[in-house]
Amino acid sequence: MTPSPMDPRPNAKKDRIDSLAQTAGGSGATATAVKDVHVGAAGKVKDTGGVSLIASAWSRLRRNPVFLIGAAITVVFVLLALFAPLIAPHDASKRLPQLLENLTPGNIPGPMSGSPLGSDEFGRDLLSRLIVGARQTLIVGVFATLFGLTGGIALGTLAGAFGGWVDSLVMRVVDVMLSVPSLLLAVSIAALAPKPSQWTVIIAIATVQVPIFARLLRGSMLAQRGSDHVLAARALGVKQSSIVFRHMLPNSLGPVIVQSTLVLATSIIDAAALSFLGLGNPDDRQPEWGQMLGAAQGLIQDYPHLAFYPAACIIVVALGFTLMGESLREALDPKSRR
């Protein structure tokens, strides 16, 4: 489930992240337990883990309609975003003469030939604006998640690698950030910026994601710390830095990466919310779904379709990422292996 941006129970949020980390960290233990059964039964060590885990996850994903729908939505969205200028029938920032002809203060032209969704309130092609808006939405979502991921990995590694007071300090900061509802935090951060722009939105949303990733990574790092292969590496006198970056971190990243597909969905919604509130890019020559939704607000009585289309886009794309991320996580969770 995508965490609702206004989760009234911050502790529920924390617990959820921790349980995610546990399922991931528990994978080692579960695999061992399963293997012990094999040892007892057949006297032979069965191959588990590694690529075979990924291979079995993939074979299940391929047959999972939820994943396929999510992946299809995501692929369409990403293609639209990448090739937006080529796909859009018109220039999204230009007022079109054939639309302007019919545009009067009392009438916004609806669908017509060459403009299947009609005009926006300034005589620009609505469909083209939606398609180009996909690009802005993708940019914001991806960059916010990347930055959030980077920050979260840095903090989580710090906490998980050193433990002790470093861990306590980092995790207290993370807890404080998690205790503020994420959208509220994002709004506050975005409001701090002297001039609203796309990048303030990205930074605000990335900041909100840092604690989620940090807590998740720290959890699986701690599980790795107690794992057999880390003990074996320590028994070889391997340097602390290699233990962290070669033995613990690569084995801890799985759940974090999976989680980032889910977080992409939230960040798209959050980005739309910030733009809607006027904290995003004010320049409407570069359309963005949340911004379009905000602009359509005043006209919603007479022209609900102006709000409906961007809202539907936001919902469908967020749903696509959520479905994909959720089924990915399920497939990679050893507890759900059949």
Place this chain on the structure above:
Amino acid sequence: MSNATASSTTDPGTDTTNVADRDKARRWREGGSEPLLRVRDLRVTFQRQGAEPFEAVQGVSFDVHPGQTVGLVGESGCGKSVTSLAIMGLLPERGNKVSGTVDYEGTNLLELSDQQMRDKRGKDIAMVFQDPLSSLNPVIPIGLQVTEVLERHRGMSRKAATPVARELLDRVGIPDPDRRLRDYPHQLSGGMRQRALIAIALACQPRLLIADEPTTALDVTIQAQILALLKELVEETGTALVMITHDLGVVAGLCDEVNVLYGGRIVERGDRHDLFAQPRHPYTNGLLASIPRMDAPRGQRLVPIPGSVSDNLPWTSACAFAPRCSQPIEVCTQKMPELEEHHQRALRCFNPVEVSR
């Protein structure tokens, strides 16, 4: 080679006694060579918040001489792994207290700093663990895991270390080592993984190797191969080996001297041949009676030791083994027997098994 091991695995302590072997063991004992590892009164206490402190190792002392193979034998939970982890300095940082001394070539390992200990591990003392799959890093090719130690302790570059790694894999009997260097752990069979781990452990030619149940996770034929390989390698390189196992068959094929642990204390110690020929502690005797022997008369039943570790009495006020013992006397439940040394044997028992032969 593997034949010899296989036969003695099922045939401990019979007339196939290798006289030269025995002499060698005697020399370690009498010749006064300085021990490589001298463990004295090692104690490990686990303290958990809200729980009673638990002393998993209660004053264990033993020596390992250069090139010698010493067995630590005992059933699950008797403290074998904790002993080995304490020697290696690998116990968790918090929640336990270690006391006593672990002298390695005259330096007390327990007093070394983390950094000094890291320099020793893998270079002077190495360890092989029980589960070969989970002891290898799943996301790194085998080759890199071998070169990693070489880079760390021998200051080699990755490039210089690769042919050495190849050589090592070849030495431990991994076929097609060039390909295996690039393989990931899950692509190897269980036996091959354990071979790879042995290669990694022996990469820097340590003087002491601790093997904690290295064959438990493997099937029987592979077990014999791995034991044969270990034996061959330690003989060839003169590496001393501490063999931790619950399997007396393993001990019979491999060890010069055997320490039998019960409930965190050594209850009997002796030369392998003497111990198998003439067990004095009822626990050792029970262990021997509970494994199949080739020389036993047909139809003789195997006798398991009754009860389980949970029946143990605390060592401080009694003999911990008394409730499961086949021949307890009154004093056994009243005070603790001391470990007494006589004739190159050590025994902790009030009422030892009669000498028959």
